[in-house]
Amino acid sequence: MDLDKVLLEGENLLQPWTVSTSRPEENRSDVVVARENLHAAVEAIKDAGWGYLTAITGLDCPAPAVAEGEPAPEGNLELLYHFCNGLAVVTLRVSLPYGDPTLPSVCDLLPYATLYERELIELFGVRIQNTPDTSRLVLPDDWPDGIYPLRKAFTGFAAPATEEKE
Amino acid sequence: MPTQEQNQKFIVPIGPQHPALKEPGHFEFTVDGEIVTAASVRLGYVHRGIEKGTEDRTWTQNVYLLERICGICSHVHVTAYVVAVEQLAKVQAPPRAEAIRTIVAELERIHSHMLWLGVAAHEGGFDSLFMYSWRDRETVMDILETISGNRVHYSANILGGVKFDIDDQKRDFILKGLEFLEERTNHYMKIVTTDETFLGRTRNIGTMTKEQAIELGAVGPTARASGVTIDIRDSAPYSAYKTFPVNVITDETGDLLARFVVRIKELLESYRLIREILDHMPEGELAARIPRRIPAGETIHRVEAPRGELFYYVKSGGGDKPERIKVRTPSLCNWSSVINFAVGHKLADMPMILAGIDPCFSCNDRLIKIRRANQSQVWTWEDLRLHGIEYYR
Amino acid sequence: MDMAVKTPSSPMQKVMDGLRAWARINSPWVIHYNSGSCNGCDIEILATLTPRYDLERFGVKLQGSPRHADVLIATGPVTRQSRERLLRIYEQMPDPKFVVAVGSCGLSGGVFHGCYNIVGSIDEVLPVSAYIPGCPPRPEAIIQGVVALLQSLKPQ
Numbered sequence: 009m010d011l012d013k014v015l016l017e018g019e020n021l022l023q024p025w026t027v028s029t030s031r032p033e034e035n036r037s038d039v040v041v042a043r044e045n046l047h048a049a050v051e052a053i054k055d056a057g058w059g060y061l062t063a064i065t066g067l068d069c070p071a072p073a074v075a076e077g078e079p080a081p082e083g084n085l086e087l088l089y090h091f092c093n094g095l096a097v098v099t100l101r102v103s104l105p106y107g108d109p110t111l112p113s114v115c116d117l118l119p120y121a122t123l124y125e126r127e128l129i130e131l132f133g134v135r136i137q138n139t140p141d142t143s144r145l146v147l148p149d150d151w152p153d154g155i156y157p158l159r160k161a162f163t164g165f166a167a168p169a170t171e172e173k174e
Numbered sequence: 175m176p177t178q179e180q181n182q183k184f185i186v187p188i189g190p191q192h193p194a195l196k197e198p199g200h201f202e203f204t205v206d207g208e209i210v211t212a213a214s215v216r217l218g219y220v221h222r223g224i225e226k227g228t229e230d231r232t233w234t235q236n237v238y239l240l241e242r243i244c245g246i247c248s249h250v251h252v253t254a255y256v257v258a259v260e261q262l263a264k265v266q267a268p269p270r271a272e273a274i275r276t277i278v279a280e281l282e283r284i285h286s287h288m289l290w291l292g293v294a295a296h297e298g299g300f301d302s303l304f305m306y307s308w309r310d311r312e313t314v315m316d317i318l319e320t321i322s323g324n325r326v327h328y329s330a331n332i333l334g335g336v337k338f339d340i341d342d343q344k345r346d347f348i349l350k351g352l353e354f355l356e357e358r359t360n361h362y363m364k365i366v367t368t369d370e371t372f373l374g375r376t377r378n379i380g381t382m383t384k385e386q387a388i389e390l391g392a393v394g395p396t397a398r399a400s401g402v403t404i405d406i407r408d409s410a411p412y413s414a415y416k417t418f419p420v421n422v423i424t425d426e427t428g429d430l431l432a433r434f435v436v437r438i439k440e441l442l443e444s445y446r447l448i449r450e451i452l453d454h455m456p457e458g459e460l461a462a463r464i465p466r467r468i469p470a471g472e473t474i475h476r477v478e479a480p481r482g483e484l485f486y487y488v489k490s491g492g493g494d495k496p497e498r499i500k501v502r503t504p505s506l507c508n509w510s511s512v513i514n515f516a517v518g519h520k521l522a523d524m525p526m527i528l529a530g531i532d533p534c535f536s537c538n539d540r541l542i543k544i545r546r547a548n549q550s551q552v553w554t555w556e557d558l559r560l561h562g563i564e565y566y567r
Numbered sequence: 568m569d570m571a572v573k574t575p576s577s578p579m580q581k582v583m584d585g586l587r588a589w590a591r592i593n594s595p596w597v598i599h600y601n602s603g604s605c606n607g608c609d610i611e612i613l614a615t616l617t618p619r620y621d622l623e624r625f626g627v628k629l630q631g632s633p634r635h636a637d638v639l640i641a642t643g644p645v646t647r648q649s650r651e652r653l654l655r656i657y658e659q660m661p662d663p664k665f666v667v668a669v670g671s672c673g674l675s676g677g678v679f680h681g682c683y684n685i686v687g688s689i690d691e692v693l694p695v696s697a698y699i700p701g702c703p704p705r706p707e708a709i710i711q712g713v714v715a716l717l718q719s720l721k722p723q
């Protein structure tokens with residue numbers, strides 16, 4: 009199968025919402041979309057039957073350190089929706105500012121995304137609107153609220169939080 | 175065993191005391207009489223924080239950490255990781271290394287499928303099949319130990335290649351073992367497809383149609399048993415699968431029986447593949463040199479684990495440690511499919527249905543729970559299993 | 568845990584204690600709990616029960632309820648979430664009870680040492696009587712560990 013054609017097909021589907029496109033590797037295409045268009049973009053891919061959602065990767069991109077006195081720029085969370093079709097992978101990239109990490113759910117389109125979304129909520133503190141289930145998935149019951157272990161700012165607990173219970 | 179009244183809340187809190195399931199699992203099933211009306215999952219008893227852990231270990235240390243995500247499919251995890259890192263470093267592993275990787279991957283698939291066959295049979299109360307398949311599984315464990323030196327974590331991969339060679343002596347040992355395994359596998363095939371009691375618990379049970387499988391995002395043998403032709407070895411071939419193509423095994427019926435049949439046929443396919451690679455072993459080096467610092471960039475690598483598609487995303491910032499590694503294990507996909515399609519099935523079928531997807535909790539460190547409307551009652555996994563066996567008595 | 572040291576009060580008591588120790592050594596019931604392991608240790612424990620190794624020939628029986636168990640075989644590093652459960656299982660077991668830690672992870676946290684969701688090794692949570700190292704230990708090693716534990720229970 010022609011890899012290039014498949015990728016191109018995916019890119020064309022996303023055309024109306026694309027902010028920018030790049031080809032980091034020969035089988036991959038990165039498509040940046042704005043978060044308000046994410047749902048529509050996913051819907052287009054789903055309706056065309058182009059591949060399937062393989063995973064959602066969360067990335068934490070803290071702002072680069074700045075010199076003393078300057079206002080610190082705000083960091084970003086970046087979410088990567090990977091769609092695979094054979095060898096081809098199209099990644100939808102959405103960027104969310106720390107201050108307002110909200111995003112629409114795609115579970116109404118792809119019901120199996122629920123576990124991925126629950127993971128993002130817990131590990132990155134993304135707020136996903138209208139996701140069917142927001143209960144804890146992987147973190148322990150006594151995990152403190154507001155600590156998101158996969159953010160770069162989290163570097164572990166000083167002492168094990170459960171120590172004094174013995 | 176607890177009585178079953180309507181509107182009871184059954185919680186199957188932990189599988190840990192269950193000898194065959196091996197891992198803690200927490201399911202919540204809502205049931206009406208005998209029929210499951212909703213299911214949900216709570217994972218996390220074996221959540222260790224590996225993805226974060228990778229960020230403070232070097233590229234080489236991570237080989238050993240990632241191998242220990244799962245003891246059953248350890249080799250594929252590392253394969254996915256090292257190939258991704260090699261892609262970033264623009265290093266190509268020598269062909270002989272790729273062939274050896276693939277042989278070990280297929281041996282691992284054999285060990286994993288036989289393990290599953292035993293565990294799934296045990297869930298249905300077929301303990302002699304459990305014991306037989308585990309006895310025969312020792313043959314493949316012996317092979318793995320002979321070629322690698324360890325029974326479970328083989329550490330076959332290093333960045334850039336593999337650690338050990340397969341010489342003629344080892345080759346003969348593998349071939350001899352495969353002969354025995356092939357004979358036993360044909361025997362299992364006969365039992366699984368002809369034994370009436372067995373068929374009573376598997377035929378037309380837990381059926382997932384092709385549409386459902388796609389809709390719910392099932393992967394691996396679970397999806398292939400429903401007629402979905404996805405196998406990363408075939409659709410996105412990597413390593414030696416490029417030169418030695420696999421035949422994708424599918425079945426149309428999508429019931430539990432089909433899941434047994436698909437996995438057993440995959441065993442036979444693995445034997446064929448290993449023989450073919452052994453017959454055409456490329457000569458050459460075992461490993462290529464790889465820099466200590468990996469150039470900045472991000473990449474994705476997908477491999478076919480015994481349980482389905484395994485996805486790795488690796489991002490490097492140019493240092494001696496990765497910036498982010500994301501692992502999406504096949505069991506996670508299959509969990510989301512099973513919690514959706516458990517609805518409408520009998521509670522008595524749950525042990526077999528859950529075992530049918532070959533769940534691997536530690537892969538995802540996740541946990542499952544089961545619920546009925548308002549009253550609360552606690553069942554252990556063992557109770558649920560016995561309930562299933564009693565029900566079909 | 569102290570049956571070998573206890574001085575029996577009457578001859579009858581002595582006979583009963585001897586009998587109890589004999590029964591315990593010859594048929595210990597075992598419960599297995601995975602507190603966060605990678606499964607490697609667990610499949611090897613399961614392998615010890617299957618025909619090639621057959622731990623049951625020592626009278627060892629793996630079963631499901633902590634209330635019937637004499638020995639707890641624990642694998643893996645202890646995660647935050649499973650710590651409570653591990654303690655609860657231990658508390659439910661009748662005295663005297665023994666803990667066997669299996670695998671490098673159970674001994675020290677192993678490769679997972681320092682991950683955010685790990686509390687530590689098993690002996691940071693429970694008193695451990697026997698340690699079986701290896702990643703994973705071979706089934707023979709597990710059998711040897713269990714048998715060594717049983718030997719140590721023999722009244723002198």
Ligand code: SF4
Pocket residue numbers: 242245326603604605606607608609642643644669670671672673677701702703704
């Ligand atoms: S000791 Fe090794 S095999 Fe055992 S749980 Fe730890 S990593 Fe897995």
